[in-house]
Amino acid sequence: xxxxxxxxxxxxxxxxxxxxxxxxxxxxxxxxxxxxxxxxxxxxxxxxxxxxxxxxxxxxxxxxxxxxxxxxxxxxxxxxxxxxxxxxxxxxxxxxxxxxxxxxxxxxxxxxxxxxxxxxxxxxxxxxxxxxxxxxxxxxxxxxxxxxxxxxxxxxxxxxxxxxxxxxxxxxxxxxxxxxxxxxxxxxxxxxxxxxxxxxxxxxxxxxxxxxxxxxxxxxxxxxxxxxxxxxxxxxxxxxxxxxxxxxxxxxxxxxxxxxxxxxxxxxxxxxxxxxxxxxxxxxxxxxxxxxxxxxxxxxxxxxxxxxxxxxxxxxxxxxxxxxxxxxxxxxxxxxxxxxxxxxxxxxxxxxxxxxxxxxxxxxxxx
Amino acid sequence: xxxxxxxxxxxxxxxxxxxxxxxxxxxxxxxxxxxxxxxxxxxxxxxxxxxxxxxxxxxxxxxxxxxxxxxxxxxxxxxxxxxxxxxxxxxxxxxxxxxxxxxxxxxxxxxxxxxxxxxxxxxxxxxxxxxxxxxxxxxxxxxxxxxxxxxxxxxxxxxxxxxxxxxxxxxxxxxxxxxxxxxxxxxxxxxxxxxxxxxxxxxxxxxxxxxxxxxxxxxxxxxxxxxxxxxxxxxxxxxxxxxxxxxxxxxxxxxxxxxxxxxxxxxxxxxxxxxxxxxxxxxxxxxxxxxxxxxxxxxxxxxxxxxxxxxxxxxxxxxxxxxxxxxxxxxxxxxxxxxxxxxxxxxxxxxxxxxxxxxxxxxxxxxxxxxxxxxxxxxxxxxxxxxxxxxxxxxxxxxxxxxxxxxxxxxxxxxxxxxxxxxxxxxxx
Numbered sequence: 070x071x072x073x074x075x076x077x078x079x080x081x082x083x084x085x086x087x088x089x090x091x092x093x094x095x096x097x098x099x100x101x102x103x104x105x106x107x108x109x110x111x112x113x114x115x116x117x118x119x120x121x122x123x124x125x126x127x128x129x130x131x132x133x134x135x136x137x138x139x140x141x142x143x144x145x146x147x148x149x150x151x152x153x154x155x156x157x158x159x160x161x162x163x164x165x166x167x168x169x170x171x172x173x174x175x176x177x178x179x180x181x182x183x184x185x186x187x188x189x190x191x192x193x194x195x196x197x198x199x200x201x202x203x204x205x206x207x208x209x210x211x212x213x214x215x216x217x218x219x220x221x222x223x224x225x226x227x228x229x230x231x232x233x234x235x236x237x238x239x240x241x242x243x244x245x246x247x248x249x250x251x252x253x254x255x256x257x258x259x260x261x262x263x264x265x266x267x268x269x270x271x272x273x274x275x276x277x278x279x280x281x282x283x284x285x286x287x288x289x290x291x292x293x294x295x296x297x298x299x300x301x302x303x304x305x306x307x308x309x310x311x312x313x314x315x316x317x318x319x320x321x322x323x324x325x326x327x328x329x330x331x332x333x334x335x336x337x338x339x340x341x342x343x344x345x346x347x348x349x350x351x352x353x354x355x356x357x358x359x360x361x362x363x364x365x366x367x368x369x370x371x372x373x374x375x376x377x378x379x380x381x382x383x384x385x386x387x388x389x390x391x392x393x394x395x396x397x398x399x400x401x402x403x404x405x406x407x408x409x410x411x412x413x414x415x416x417x418x419x420x421x422x423x424x425x426x427x428x429x430x431x432x433x434x435x436x
Numbered sequence: 437x438x439x440x441x442x443x444x445x446x447x448x449x450x451x452x453x454x455x456x457x458x459x460x461x462x463x464x465x466x467x468x469x470x471x472x473x474x475x476x477x478x479x480x481x482x483x484x485x486x487x488x489x490x491x492x493x494x495x496x497x498x499x500x501x502x503x504x505x506x507x508x509x510x511x512x513x514x515x516x517x518x519x520x521x522x523x524x525x526x527x528x529x530x531x532x533x534x535x536x537x538x539x540x541x542x543x544x545x546x547x548x549x550x551x552x553x554x555x556x557x558x559x560x561x562x563x564x565x566x567x568x569x570x571x572x573x574x575x576x577x578x579x580x581x582x583x584x585x586x587x588x589x590x591x592x593x594x595x596x597x598x599x600x601x602x603x604x605x606x607x608x609x610x611x612x613x614x615x616x617x618x619x620x621x622x623x624x625x626x627x628x629x630x631x632x633x634x635x636x637x638x639x640x641x642x643x644x645x646x647x648x649x650x651x652x653x654x655x656x657x658x659x660x661x662x663x664x665x666x667x668x669x670x671x672x673x674x675x676x677x678x679x680x681x682x683x684x685x686x687x688x689x690x691x692x693x694x695x696x697x698x699x700x701x702x703x704x705x706x707x708x709x710x711x712x713x714x715x716x717x718x719x720x721x722x723x724x725x726x727x728x729x730x731x732x733x734x735x736x737x738x739x740x741x742x743x744x745x746x747x748x749x750x751x752x753x754x755x756x757x758x759x760x761x762x763x764x765x766x767x768x769x770x771x772x773x774x775x776x777x778x779x780x781x782x783x784x785x786x787x788x789x790x791x792x793x794x795x796x797x798x799x800x801x802x803x804x805x806x807x808x809x810x811x812x813x814x815x816x817x818x819x820x821x822x823x824x825x826x827x828x829x830x831x832x833x834x835x836x837x838x839x840x841x842x843x844x845x846x847x848x849x850x851x852x853x854x855x856x857x858x859x860x861x862x863x864x865x
Contacts, residue, residue: 106828109802110636116804117558123804125717125813145713318826343828346594346601
């Protein structure tokens with residue numbers, strides 16, 4: 070009997086503690102794995118220098134983070150989500166549907182995407198057009214129609230490039246880095262061709278369909294929105310082994326590049342900076358990926374990073390304001406702040422001041 | 437007749453050599469298979485150990501620290517409030533300035549100060565809060581070096597490379613060499629690695645938080661899975677009638693044992709977090725999910741243990757007038773318990789190494805504070821390995837391997853315990 074009672078009591082205690090969990094004394098953050106290395110440093114510094122608990126940060130990816138973030142208001146939902154792209158209108162709508170009406174948008178800074186190879190191999194000087202021709206699933210053929218990518222070596226793509234088999238290691242489609250790479254490299258490279266450029270600009274059935282016919286794109290790709298056709302065509306990556314999905318782990322890509330001097334790898338700038346003794350970043354459109362060239366925008370493959378704050382939680386969960394103040398302080402995201410040590414490219418001063426004041430006033434996002 | 441028998445014998449004799457050769461071939465293939473397996477295990481262990489052993493030591497620099505009240509900015513105050521918010525970094529800076537008086541330029545000084553870990557001021561803060569009477573005194577203290585310096589001293593950064601290809605320039609390398617000549621650079625045992633929670637600075641990161649999280653999760657798992665699993669096994673094996681329903685349950689249990697663990701994670705997310713409203717990232721939820729995952733293993737092992745108890749024991753007990761209940765609990769269960777414990781330990785070891793289900797319930801997270809209970813946010817040991825493997829800093833490479841070594845040590849000792857228990861208590865009939 071006594072045994073049964075103790076078991077019952079224990080069960081009650083567990084039930085009671087789960088009820089007391091109805092208040093949360095730490096900030097809960099989810100979102101992009103690209104922003105994760107920066108957000109974690111801020112969280113750690115915040116936890117160590119204030120009386121608040123250290124925020125908990127989950128790396129769920131940008132899309133996954135926004136989904137959790139938009140699920141509702143209340144302590145069981147996260148307070149902040151990190152994103153390596155801007156929030157979409159559909160996501161704002163989802164948020165609003167679930168009662169998350171006011172969102173504060175904070176741009177953190179920039180992240181460069183490096184296309185790098187082993188130091189043992191010669192440095193690549195690429196253009197985005199070269200990369201598009203080397204990596205897209207379909208490229209314009211001799212008659213101007215799209216054909217399956219025929220190129221086997223870099224020399225086929227551009228005679229000035231070395232005669233090395235095309236072999237690029239990069240992130241899988243679930244990754245934000247891959248999204249950015251598709252848009253900034255493949256999308257931009259495709260626009261070097263007049264017809265594809267026109268396709269991107271074309272609006273309405275009348276303009277899009279003749280171009281599709283000209284390029285030999287099957288009509289089934291068409292679905293009312295002209296822009297999607299361009300994306301479907303230009304953003305598709307080759308699937309014949311030239312582009313190798315190496316998983317989300319950038320350290321692994323660097324190890325593989327070291328072992329295989331003929332391969333190129335696609336990963337975030339912070340990994341290039343940490344491994345400058347092993348790999349070198351290829352020059353893209355005449356610009357090398359350096360801190361300075363990404364900061365001033367001359368390096369073409371870079372993207373802004375964001376995080377989004379649920380205004381309804383500010384004041385309810387302790388520490389959100391403090392975390393925001395820490396993140397937007399000069400010692401964190403300034404030109405010589407500790408985030409730059411981790412590879413973040415800061416925004417220009419004017420933009421920083423603007424965002425810092427918006428955050429202070431908790432100005433909600435309006436798309 | 438005679439003819440035919442000789443021909444059979446001849447046939448046998450003729451094929452004998454071939455049959456022996458076949459057997460030899462099979463034996464050899466078996467040996468090769470085992471040797472290859474062992475070779476891969478050996479390769480795995482050597483690569484992990486050779487990568488990771490150095491993480492158990494951390495480069496420290498001995499600095500002369502004067503707890504100067506003026507530099508600390510605390511005046512005459514000695515209370516907790518003043519001491520906790522004092523400027524301890526200033527003490528470290530002052531000490532470095534004394535060793536390198538020639539470094540004057542602001543940018544160079546920043547580099548100089550960065551040689552010491554950002555955790556050093558926190559260490560001094562702790563010292564002073566524990567003993568406020570230290571103010572004004574002078575001590576030589578070993579402080580952790582920055583992870584880049586640690587990598588240089590351990591030889592992970594190649595000095596022979598051109599300056600531009602290194603994370604540390606010649607000037608910093610020169611400073612480190614000078615400190616080494618002065619005998620104030622040493623590799624000390626890395627206690628932080630075992631006591632601290634996660635950190636983005638490799639020299640401050642540890643597996644203490646992850647081990648605590650794993651401990652709470654496994655505690656919940658053990659408390660739930662063992663009694664439920666054993667009770668289920670006893671009921672199904674000893675009491676349940678044999679009919680279509682119990683057959684169905686049995687098939688289902690066997691099938692559940694083969695379900696990929698991520699499915700249990702999804703189930704846990706839906707059931708415990710979305711419906712029951714338990715907090716994300718909590719070891720309690722982790723434990724519940726791992727309970728679901730280990731239950732089939734424990735039930736199957738426990739039933740096998742019960743089955744191996746010879747029926748004669750049951751018959752003898754019933755024969756001298758014991759009830760069914762008495763037979764099972766006084767005679768069968770004690771004999772089966774070692775087998776059940778072995779199954780449980782193996783199930784727990786499996787649960788300890790599991791990452792996939794924890795991914796779904798938010799335990800793959802950056803958690804600095806060491807969890808104080810099963811409801812605090814936390815990670816688990818394999819998750820910590822996963823997170824570090826994805827960190828850009830070079831120094832996390834060796835820490836990843838070191839954490840794997842700790843995980844393997846836990847797994848091996850748990851399996852060893854299972855083997856020993858079986859050896860000690862197993863009875864053969």
